[in-house]
Structure formats: C-alpha cells, structure tokens
Amino acid sequence: MCDACGCGDSHHIHETKTVEVNQSLLKSNEEAARANKKHFDDKGVLSINLISSPGSGKTTLLEKTIESMRDKVSIGVLEGDIETDLDAERIRAKGAPAVQLTTGGACHLDSSLVHKGFHSLEHQMSGEKLDLLFIENVGNLVCPSFFDLGEHVRVVLISVPEGHDKPLKYPKAIKTSHLLIITKSDLVPHFDFDMEKIKKDALALNPSLKVLITSAKTGEGLDEWFAFLQSLLSK
Amino acid sequence: MHEVSIALGMIEELEKIARENRATKVLKVNLKIGRLSGIVTDSLMFAFEAMKHEHPLLLSAEIVINEIPLVYRCNECNHTFETEDMYFPACPGCESYNLNIISGEEQHIENVEVEV
Numbered sequence: 001m002c003d004a005c006g007c008g009d010s011h012h013i014h015e016t017k018t019v020e021v022n023q024s025l026l027k028s029n030e031e032a033a034r035a036n037k038k039h040f041d042d043k044g045v046l047s048i049n050l051i052s053s054p055g056s057g058k059t060t061l062l063e064k065t066i067e068s069m070r071d072k073v074s075i076g077v078l079e080g081d082i083e084t085d086l087d088a089e090r091i092r093a094k095g096a097p098a099v100q101l102t103t104g105g106a107c108h109l110d111s112s113l114v115h116k117g118f119h120s121l122e123h124q125m126s127g128e129k130l131d132l133l134f135i136e137n138v139g140n141l142v143c144p145s146f147f148d149l150g151e152h153v154r155v156v157l158i159s160v161p162e163g164h165d166k167p168l169k170y171p172k173a174i175k176t177s178h179l180l181i182i183t184k185s186d187l188v189p190h191f192d193f194d195m196e197k198i199k200k201d202a203l204a205l206n207p208s209l210k211v212l213i214t215s216a217k218t219g220e221g222l223d224e225w226f227a228f229l230q231s232l233l234s235k
Numbered sequence: 236m237h238e239v240s241i242a243l244g245m246i247e248e249l250e251k252i253a254r255e256n257r258a259t260k261v262l263k264v265n266l267k268i269g270r271l272s273g274i275v276t277d278s279l280m281f282a283f284e285a286m287k288h289e290h291p292l293l294l295s296a297e298i299v300i301n302e303i304p305l306v307y308r309c310n311e312c313n314h315t316f317e318t319e320d321m322y323f324p325a326c327p328g329c330e331s332y333n334l335n336i337i338s339g340e341e342q343h344i345e346n347v348e349v350e351v
Contacts, residue, residue, distance in 0.1 A: 022343060
C-alpha cells in the first residue's frame, strides 16, 4: 500500500507540482466588490461609501443631504452598524429608504453584505429609480479602509473634536478616500484644532484628495457638499 | 488586520486548488505580502497553523511568506527608492511627497506546491 495516499498500488510515485495562482488573499471580497460596482453601473446608481470614527457625523450629514436634495435626486442608504437600526430609522424619518446592515461583530462592511443590502433596497423601492446610494460604513477609521465595497467614491469624515492629528495616525483611511470632510467646524473655538495642519497632512498623504469643511449645525460647507454630489451625478 | 478571516479564505482556496489538481497533499504555499498590505505576517501564520488541522489536505502545508519591500518612485524627479517609512516618506532626492508606489501593497498567493 502506498504510504502517501493509502491506495493499493505501492509502486506509483507521488510527484510534486507547482500550481501558479497569483490571486489576491482578499479575492472573494474583491470579486464581490467588482460585481457590486458593475451592478451599480448597470442600474445607473452613483455609490458613495462614508467612513469615519463613531460619532463624526456621517448620519447627520446624510440627514441634511436628504433634506436638501430629495426633491431632485432619488437617494437610498445602506446603514452599517454592529447593532441596532437606529441610523436606518433616522434616515427613514427624513423620507429616504434605508436598509440596516448589522454585522453582529464585524468591524466593517464587506462587499457581500452590501450586495445583499442593495438587493433588499431595490426590492423596497419596487421599481423606483435610484440615483444616489450612500453606504454608511461601521464607525471605525481602521478596518473599512481595507475593504472595497464596489463603491464609486469613498468619503472620509474627521470631526474637529477628534483632533488634527488623525490623518497621520490613520493614513490608510486618507489614502483610499477621494474626499475628506472635516465636520463639526462650529466647535473649532472650543478645541486646539489646527485646520491648516490637518489639511496639509491629509494632502501630503493623498495629493489628489478633495477637502471640505462643514458644520451641520451652522450649515457651513453644506452647499459645497451638495455641489460636489451634483457634479458627480452629472458625470 | 483580520488575519483569521484571511487565513480562512486562504484555506478554502487551497482546498479548491488541491481538488482541481487532484492533489493528495498541499506542501507549500508561497505568499507575497508587502509592507503596506496591512497584513501582520506573524498573525497570519499563527492563524493558518491553528486552523489547518481541521483540513486533511493541509496537514503538511507550510506557508512561506516573501515580504515585499516598500519601493516608491518620485513623480517630480523620477528617483526610485526603498524605504521603511510606511506612509509619509519624502523623496530622498528632491524632498517631494508626490510619490507613486512601485511595490509594497502585494497581498497574494503566488503559487502552491502540491503532491499529486
């Protein structure tokens, strides 16, 4: 009996063979991300992934966006959280459809969850055309940076209370995003926050990064945000 | 980050490769992992070693990690350089931060040695 495979033929020789693979270790998420992007393109949907620490103002920004734009643009939201559907409820209260994706423990959304969520949202909207999909990621400035969801645009939010050192400390979030929004600008007088430094550091990490400064409280910068969205939608 | 789920994904891929090639054992897995991939190689090895025991085809499998250095090319002066500075290097030639990554982001399975 062959020692290696236990077959009855003790005379056959086991050979070694090298199989060329050249495949990403994150292959299944990357494939699902590509499928998501294609799906979004086929349906004419602009998809935007919002990443930030917990409490930076992602949901509030979406509330303001829906309030301002829902008459002109059909908006839908996938809300990512570890637990609760509190954020999806806030979105629905503003009149936009939302699907809550609860990960139960995972610290980031992945493409397969977004795929399921998008189908659920389409079902909820029953044939109504969706123009703009926001994917609000789990509050976390680390892990979401590593996982492509198939989005067209990635936006990172850093709020004034978090401090101006965050780009240097979380470089992947800055490098993989297209736009940085510095939120809660109305709080600058209450913190030692160096606005010039945060912009300089972010642009050093990612020279093609766009930067906006907003305050949901005062309305500062919101018009620029809406204009940014409109310019993407018209492409 | 997430080395356990990466190891799980890798195990699935290895079993698929073994089946496709009618292999009796997976002997060696050659990975290319760059410094900027965010993957902690020790954790990945540890996770793989811990989980492979539930997979008969993988009991002899050895992971070999080829760590790819971080190499940038400067867009201003074309100087190419290797560095340990993960995210914030300046070009040693002209001090510019306007750089292109040439290598260091890799995170893939290069090839797999199997017994057939």
